[in-house]
Amino acid sequence: MKPLITDAQRVQLLENGAAAACGEQCDPLPVVKLFTLDAHATWLLTELAPDDGDTAFGLIDLGMGTPQLGHVRLSVLEGIRGPRNLAVARDLHFTPKRRLSEYAQLARADGSIND
Numbered sequence: 001m002k003p004l005i006t007d008a009q010r011v012q013l014l015e016n017g018a019a020a021a022c023g024e025q026c027d028p029l030p031v032v033k034l035f036t037l038d039a040h041a042t043w044l045l046t047e048l049a050p051d052d053g054d055t056a057f058g059l060i061d062l063g064m065g066t067p068q069l070g071h072v073r074l075s076v077l078e079g080i081r082g083p084r085n086l087a088v089a090r091d092l093h094f095t096p097k098r099r100l101s102e103y104a105q106l107a108r109a110d111g112s113i114n115d
Helices: 007-021 076-077 100-110
Strands: 034-035 042-048 057-060 068-073 088-090
Touching: 007 042, 042 068, 042 100, 057 100, 076 088
Parallel strands: none
Antiparallel strands: 034 042, 034 088, 042 057, 057 068
């Protein structure tokens, strides 16, 4: 099974998390897009908490029409399985097109993350 994030993504997520922990006001591009292959859940992550390296922040869409900004643990995502027992996967072709706030605004209006 491929890791949910690459080493380079981990570095960027931790850098963004350190900036946020220092109180910097930033609106980064998402670093990684994760999704379920057999459900309608998607996570656009921008940062990792530097104190634990596991708590991620980003836009969370669980496929119920109410995407929200929030936190999720990578260790929890690694254990999630969809209805056909498929694991969460990283979108290998994801290239962010907008800042997280823009993704969040559009997702709230649409009821889901559309990229």
